[in-house]
Amino acid sequence: MLTPVTDADGAPFWGYARQGELRVQACADCGELRFPPRPCCPHCQSFVHEWRRMEGHGRIWSYVRPHPPLLPAYAEQAPYTVIVVELSDAPRIRLVGNLVSRAGARLDSVPPGRLRIGARVQVVFTGDGLPQWVLERS
Template sequence: MDTIDSGILAPVVDEDGAPFWEYAARGELRIQACADEDCGELRFPPRPCCPHCRSFDSEWRRMSGRGRIWSYVLPHPPLLPGYAAQAPYNAIVVELVDAPRIRLVGNLVSGPDAPLNSVHPARLRIGAPVRVTFSPLTPGITVPRWLLERP
């Protein structure tokens, strides 16, 4: 992770993960999958070789963008100065409905452009249904964030 001018962490885009960020910029949640016809396993984070069959063939499958909160944390105190003004904020782990073994880390927010502290901590629940939204973080980087299905 790199920090941007505001002190917020930004992802480091590498060759394996670049398609994930390109799809996110288009508002699509896609997960890398093995393209071997006998395997087809989804994998995240992206990597060059399938850990199941060792194939180097891959494709990017579109997900519904729906999931459930698998875990969460409320950082206290904020560890980086860029986050101090947004405390208390959350960091959540989302288990995808389409791929229960795939879990993504992000933030639960009240809207696509809402700040990280826009959802009161008391509203966080393990198992709560969420759906993805996409927020531009810097020019060229759009990150997935999460909205409650039933706010």
């Protein structure tokens, strides 16, 4: 498994994820949410920020099924689904991750016939804090 490359701006995101929390950086002055994290607010240019907890629900905005995978370590799980999720409580924020049947499941654990744009998903976390997504039960 890959480990995330962190920098000073993104490290808190991964720290919260290891605790099972999905948080997004927000400007402490104007309140604008932003992802990916960065030092300066693109709206008001403030350097003061905080981390807001998100509910972890969203909708599939887009997806791709890589053939073949770009990384050899994932070859036996290809093809698998990578989704872009539009967060329900922050629709301008979109996160990329894998769609799986449960936290830590194989990347190919969701049949492609279950995929559709607009499907509701919720975040789950692997044991080492990697955010993944599962389809919500309707």
